[in-house]
Amino acid sequence: MFDAEGSPSADELVADSVRLRRIYDDDLGSGGRTGSPRSVVSDSWQRSLAARIDPESRLPPVVYDADEVTSIREDHPLHGVLPLLRTTLVSIADEAMHVMLVTDADGHILWRDGAHGLLHSADDVGLMEGTRWSEDAIGTNAMGTALAVDEPVRIHSAEHLVRTFHDWTCVAAPVHDPDTGDTIGAIDISGPLHTVHPALVQLVTATAHLAENQLRVRLAIADERLRVKNMPHLAKLRGVESALLSPSGRVIASEPYGRFPERIRLVAGSDRVDLGDGREMAVEELGEGYLLVPPSRRRGRVVASAGATTLGLRFTGGAGPRITVDGEEAAATLRPAEILTALALHPDGLSGEQLTLMLYGDEGNPTTVRGEIHRLRSSLGTELLQTRPYRLAAVPDADFLQVRDALREGRTADALDACHGELLPRSEAPAVRELRDELTAGLRHAVLASGDAGLLHRFTGHPLGADDLEAHEKLLELLDPDDPRRGAVAARVERLLA
Structure with a gap:
């Protein structure tokens, strides 16, 4: 759209915006011959229209309130790299009159920062925490389209499907989990169309790569801690074929070396796994991660810590719920008590969707439950409240x-x-x-x-x-x-x- 070697003038930006609006009106209206949108934009328009997005829509849907956003942030993998994002982008956003936005994989804005004078204008078009910016929610936009095509995207002026955003230019890049390769969110810089700079795509893309590199370093540190903590399990097997897995199923240690694939697909709730070459292994859950052993060497249910091994629940009566861990009793609030009740009733574990249904009914959101589980695990200990599926590692005295x-x-x-x-x-x-x-x-x-x-x-x-x-x-x-x-x-x- 612009020559990347220089910044366009204000007149050039206005002229290009006018050109794009003519294309927009012709393409969505009379079908004139003023030109065609870029293929990434045209394809996005088609996806958005197929999702029944009205170009005359006003604002994106608000999905989460402030309290929900706070709890979801704490459990999101990008939470730990926010200092890097702020250091890299916010000062630039402030100077250039832009807003920095960070979404989850579904396009929900979880963080927002930038020029204070622009935040009110951002509020006016729904660029705020808790709103959803996926293509099927509000049409073509940099965040939603970057998530849809899994590539960095710039959407300028009338390239937005919804007319409300024609005075804005947005640049976004997806961020990937270095463990699984899955998209976990997007980083975006948005501002008034007259402030666009051709280098923004490169800047946002580079920042996304920096975030992924920092996540990769954190993953390596977590792997090493898990390896050091749990290598004694392999040592006790004295050469028997076995493997230590990360929570996502990556093999981080094995005996003997090279006898297992790099990643093993674990089925929630199953205590066996077929390696695909005729071998079947038993899966034992550790405090974090898993141990694969031959079925004949299965030790049964594992509580991986010498710490929280007994759990008492007193939830009947009007005095309020009480939780006892290893003899130490404390009062509990209602939501943790409800979670523990559901898990106590299902000792084999529950998926996130099942637990959500039991706590909230059909209107529940598994993302909210993940945040609540995260806080409860921090309180009780990761060894006592396990995941994949969610379950208690100790039989509760309830x-x-x-x-x-x-x-x-x-x-x-x-x-x-x-x-x-x-x-x-x-x-x-x-x-x-x-x-x-x-x-x-x-x-x-x-x-x-x-x-x-x-x-x-x-x-x-x-x-x-x-x-x-x-x-x-x-x-x-x-x-x-x-x-x-x-x-x-x-x-x-x-x-x-x-």
């Missing part, structure tokens, strides 16, 4: 599991002993609501059906039975006329009736 198991085995008295009240009474998580209803109704039915006056008397003094008129009346029927408890029970019946 009061709600004790109640459920006792009811299923017909041990009504034990169920009453273990229950302190409703399960997480403030929770609206679907999995918790379902279990809460099961335990509350099941315990009440079992006590009433028992015909045991002593059990009924205990239930009427329990949080679940204190206001249960039927239970009090049933107890009154079972008590002998001279039983000293009759007076208090009769008085309670009268109060409940009143």
